[in-house]
Amino acid sequence: MIRTFAAAMYGDITVVHDPAVGTNHISPQPLPAGRVSLDDRQVAAWSLVDLALLALLALEFPLSMCWSPIVRCNLACPQCLDDKSVRESTAAERLTLARHIAASGILGVDISGGEPLLLRDLPDLALTIRRQGTSVVSCTTNGWHLARRAEEIAGAVDAIRVSLDGATEDTHDTWRGPNSYQRAITGIHAAVDEGLLVQLQMVLMQSNKHEAQQLVDLAAQLGAGGVTFLQMLPIGDGAALAAGQMLTDEQAQAVVEPLTVPDGVRVRLRTRQSAGGFTVLRADGYAWRNTLGATGISAFVPVTGPADLRLPTSRSDS
Template sequence: MNAIKTRQDSDKTVIYNKLKKEVLFLGDDTSLEKPVFAIWEITSKCNLNCVHCSSSDLEGEMTKEECFKVIDKLDDSGIFWVQLSGGEPLLRNDIFEILSYLRKKGIDTEIYTNGTLITKEIAKKLKILDVDNINISLDGLKQSHERIRGRETYEKTVEGIKNCLDENLDVVLTITLMKSCIGDLEKLLEFAIQKGMDKVKIIDLMPVGKGDALYKKEMLNKNEMKNVVKILKKYSDRLLIIPEVPYPLLPTSLIMGTGRISGSC
């Protein structure tokens, strides 16, 4: 148990430092005159058609050269932490050049991905480029996950997770809370532990895009959310839980820093 506690304390320090970069801690001693964190939807293209997707299907995307100019501006502005999302970021043919340029500028980077495109080769490239976090979405076990994200996606996602872990990449299992798959939550946490992951991000369904039509049907009620918190507390000594759920229902043990909770796209 002492070993687990030591690891957890170390992980919490790492996450604290990273989240501080995301301007989540806004006490008197952390006031900022300019932003240091950016969320960048680098493409709207995606290889899946998830029923709860909040992204917009926009035509066209920035060229590599335009992306480099954006990175230059981010660097000049003092940004040193960027979340790359989509769409599916790994669909860009130039994604590794973009990641390399971000690293060249000293900007820490994390990727939000569905994980289905992460082959062994891609995982090796992500490791070489020293990507800080790989956030991979897994919303339930096979039946639940594929009802949301499409047929034959579960095994591909699990394989993508394995490939990242084999390269010792920092994988954050990202779970979207929905009424139709909430019964799988505890099994997903067990899955994370079994695979050697130590961080899980819990996010609420967003009433944006296709998620808007599902929100009333799939959003959790107060009692269901309390049960979620109960489950998360049960695993909090083995996993670092990064919550993005309705603030009033979070126990203080799951709230970070000065009372803010994690936020991302």
């Protein structure tokens, strides 16, 4: 499949960001800077940017980041890592922050929350970032409102990441509440019908790891491009569940590595190790980065211009 990625040159190294999977790859040949159309199978075969290379690149800005412009959510997931006491920016402030992100030249921006599909201005925010021509934009959602907004956002984002806490209705709804699974599945169908690239995401826990293979098979059935398994972070509400639900990175790898992956589906495990140093811009306009091991936060600064996204870090989500 030919789809949109973001590319940039760092010295003599060309890095390409995948907005669906959230990975950064090394291109074997130079590419034009900015948004580029590439074969996703070709990109998947390229080497990933590793932590040693990140240190050598001496990046001015992170390769990718998460922006959570909303705190509100229609669900109340007990493993949520968001700080719900944070003030939400106004619509005008959100637009200003989107312009700062666009001007920074960061390759990949994932708009999350809270629940970003509750924002009426979500398409405008995504397009503001994309208009600079250097970034690709994804959106992470619980899928509840995806069916009614799929057509509207299809031209604004480059990929949709839908969170599922299990491959079955019983497992997912145990965590997210009644009807949340069916609403998410309906939304995925609508997004695929609109031509949106969909990536399923599941926070790996002791209670759902047995459904990992089913989720990969479900992605193929739904027409999704792949599955990202996220290691649980002991932050926010999720800290209370960590002792009983959190897997070590080694345990998570033992779950993911044996999976049978259907043709056309990409599977990624984001370990806590690789999440160390990842940059987050939260709803009140303050940016921070994960500490090593992603067990806390550091470099907490207000973003008043593009330069404030230059958080000191030798690591990024690769």
